[in-house]
Amino acid sequence: MALKPILISNAVRAAVFGAWLSLGGCAALSPAPATDATGWQRQLQAPAPLPEVLLLGEQHDAPEHQAWERDTVQTLARQQRLAAVVLEMAHSGHSTRALAPTASEAEVQEALDWQAAGWDWAPYAPVVMAAVQAGVPVHGGNLRRSHMREVMQQTHWDQHLPPTAWARQRDAIRSGHCDLLPASQLTPMARIQLAK
Structure with a gap:
């Protein structure tokens, strides 16, 4: 069973945001996104409007899930259909909104107070940096x-x-x-x- 991180996309350009909310995961479970990544990309390319909030599930120890999330962020940002990303891996109240798209990984980690959250940066760096480099703010969604x-x-x-x-x-x-x-x-x- 895939978990539910929350990624948010906004077709109407309001300040909506998404977040990764995860329930936990079993390494033995097969990752849902990997089963039809091509179909997902076709849906993202379709001209039909997306929901205002898009929830993406993940299993934390499944690299293909983070790759799927990164690809989704990149696609929606390129189409200018992504208002923001919210993840549980950073605490609420922290954001990259004030950073330039050229911000370094260290600057992004500092803005999100990443180390304090207790999550390994490496699996999520491509997802977070894809958003930041596209000028899409990343917000923390986890509770302290x-x-x-x-x-x-x-x-x-x-x-x-x-x-x-x-x-x-x-x-x-x-x-x-x-x-x-x-x-x-x-x-x-x-x-x-x-x-x-």
């Missing part, structure tokens, strides 16, 4: 750990989805973590996903 602890206890998130969708969200978290999470963690983690 201190805020995550609060959200995990906030029961009002349990009512944000219809019951069937709430159950699917919890099932996706369970299966996305290879059925290894204790049942007691499913609801708190689902709340975090909704808060993001």
